[in-house]
Amino acid sequence: MFLQVFLFVIMASFSLAVSSLSETEVFGEVGSTAVLPCNTNSLSKYPHAVVWQKDGQGTVWKKLKSGLQYRGLLTHRAQCPHTQFERGNYSLWISDVREEDGGVYSCAVDGKGSTVVTLRIMKVTISPAVAVLESDFSASCLVTPGSSAARVQWKLNDKALLLRPRLSQTDTAHTSVVADRATERLAGRWTCAVTHQGKEWTASATLTIEGIIQPRDDGTRVYASEGSAVTLPCVFSAALSPGDTVWEKKELGSQYRAAPRRLLLASSSQSPADKSANLPEVLPEDGGTYRCSGMVNSQRLTRNMKLVVAKIESSGQSNRGRVGPVTLTCRLSDTSEVTGYDWVREVHSDDGVQSAGVIQRGKFLRVSNMSEAAWTCRYYGKEGILGNVTHHAPQMSGLSGQKPTEVSQNTGVIVGLSFLLIFLLLVLFKMYWNHQRRKKIFQYPALETIVHTVSNEREKQGKRRETK
Template identity: 40%
Template sequence: MNKKQFVMILGLVLVFEGARCQEHEVFVAYGSVAVLPCIDETSELSHPSSVYWSRLVENALKTVWRREKSGLEFRPVRDQPRANCPVPNFGKSDYSLHITETALEDGGKYICEVEGRIRMVKLINLRVVRASFSPAVVVEGLRTEAVCHVSPGTKSVKINWKQNGAKISRFSLSKVSQKDEGDWTCQVSYTGGAVESTTSLQVKGISTPPSDSSVVYAAVGSSVSLPCIFTDGLVPHTVSWSRPSTTSYSPLPLPASLNASAGPSASAAIQRVEEGDEGMYTCSGTVKGLNGESNKVQRRMELVVARVSRSSGSGPVTLTCHLSNSDQVTSYEWLRVNYGPNDTQTLTSVQKTVQKTLRIQKVDEEGAGEWVCRYYGKQGVLGNVTYELHLMGALKSGNLSSGNKTAMVMGLGFLFLVIFLVLFQMYRNYRRKKMIHLYPAMETIVHQAATEREQRERSRPKMAEACVGDPKPVSV
């Protein structure tokens, strides 16, 4: 309180002979209801009283609300009245002033004057607390600052900040990210209590995924979506996908089956995941800030590729679940896929452990088929990968049932029989040719006889024509 204000209040108090002057300080959050106390503690009976509420503005008193002993009430007519004294029966000892939807400009010094059985003057210092951001809507990567405004007063206060209910020490954000979005609360502590005011910070940019710690899991041969969704109302001018390398400055080539979308949802899809597609992927977009400046926002995510391998060689079959990055995996579960009527599937859990391998002692018709490796993290299921275990693969390992062994022996026996008959026929043909070459004179006689027979057959038509001759005409 400056000197002029003090002199004015002191002079006002001296006007009322025998009056009592009391000063209070009231803290209230912006937008809430402020209650300025003015209670006559000495009066237990109801007496006709006049109440005057005024406010000190630029060293001048302005009436806020007043009521005469007759019950006549006066309010300002310029603005919609937000201040009144809600006393059911005029003249009782509670003359507190209520101000609804308290604004920053409502802060300051108020004077309550009550003239009844005794004269009472009270000085109230209203201090409004408001939390805000400058700017309140910001594009990620830019700067904003949290402001806790407290109307000036006489007492010192302590200011703390909370984000989404948790206390924090920073209030200046030089590089905003999606994790900064939410409710920020300014807590003002003073002697006798504390007041909180909450405001919201809205961050424009990439909403999904919210940070660079996102991990996407996919099995080899399956399709997968890499999310990149911008906040509502923010349309990027350009969107690009890249695949940074951890060993060199040159980026890695993108998968051939990767297709990227355009617009607010710039997500990419890999139609078929192959081994070697694992690693980091970056989605980048150029957007305009609130001030018209261009800003580049991007999000990094990791693609983890999963596959199942089978042990080779004789003995039991071992299935192993491989992930390109298993840092977030806490346990593995192996399930057996069974098919019922109408191609219905049921999954039966066989093993759940921290080990990523499954040992199958004997692979028969029941053991062969589809096996699923399901891997878990702290937040639950991360993904699945399916492996088809064939019986032929089990045959190579020597784990055969008696029926399969019999079928294999019969098949091999039939194959050997066919090969034997072919070889036997080839041998007979070979012996026949060899026997003919043992008698060359006989072969010559047979060849000459065949030649002479062929010549006789050719000359027979000519001889028949010579014997018949030309036919002579016959006269009648």
């Protein structure tokens, strides 16, 4: 009994001095700083001898009771902060960790027992780090040395990745690989999260996607008012020089055909990566889906976008020559993104255009007197204003009491009369020209007869002289 009590006291006192043969696992990302813990319960202020070793390779760092220090395998990348010694903390700090730093380390204080720490190095590699849109890429997570007890989960931009990675293991490393085709949704920071013994350790790398950067997504809508100019964007990454750029428009039956000739490519003086196109004047029939494409590394990259045409329609009733109240309607060729409308009254004066603020909300506006004002319809989406379209008063001059002009009815009559007048003028000019020509030919007929007679008499006299 006495012997058992004596052994218990000896073991308890020894455990109070140094944590005996404790084992810990630490994960560190390549390039980061790893802290290998070594703690004792002894708070003595007397100098202690500390030795850190790596299994099979020798001493990493040690300090003698005299205060002398020795740096071994990791030279200046490994150290123990002296300020923590009085608290019983002899942890080893390794800066700029590398794959070869992984392994088993041991810490001994005054030669009494040791703390065993396994350092596992994590490294995330993306190949290629800069991928062309729709090309193949892979992301790998390597843990050295590996651990079969660790669980790996991938995150993309701090959100759990829905893809299920292919998992492979060896005796010296734990590797998780994700392979896919590069799309915009896969661009960003890839994080490998390793869970071990209730703790999570992470390492990250960034995947950059090169391709068409504007617009970023297929189906992006471009808004333009009828009659205005608009640019359909198609901008590639600055590092790319796309060739064989083609603009097409989607027709009925989901078929793409060459875009209208009015769609002009951007000036060649702009960046080679900018393949945007311009419409100088938007017509109602211009609305629809357009596709821009270009060749990059023997691969054709495409982007679809939709041009939405906005216009204001007016309707009113006439009564005995007078135009009554007018209803303005804000119409768009596609309203799938529109969440609201409002109307703004703009008055033109010598000082410029002045806005009266929001007058009414909604798609329709009833106006009793247009006067000289212009009405602007603004339409909104979830993220703010999408665009606007303006209806000017001169287009509705009959509403201000003026007599409406019937240009559309009289245009044919005026054109016909103009052609008839021109025809009559041409006939008169031809008759006058012929008359003048005859006058020049027969201006002196008597004089011509006299000259002819004199000439004949001279010939006769010449013949008589010869006979004599």
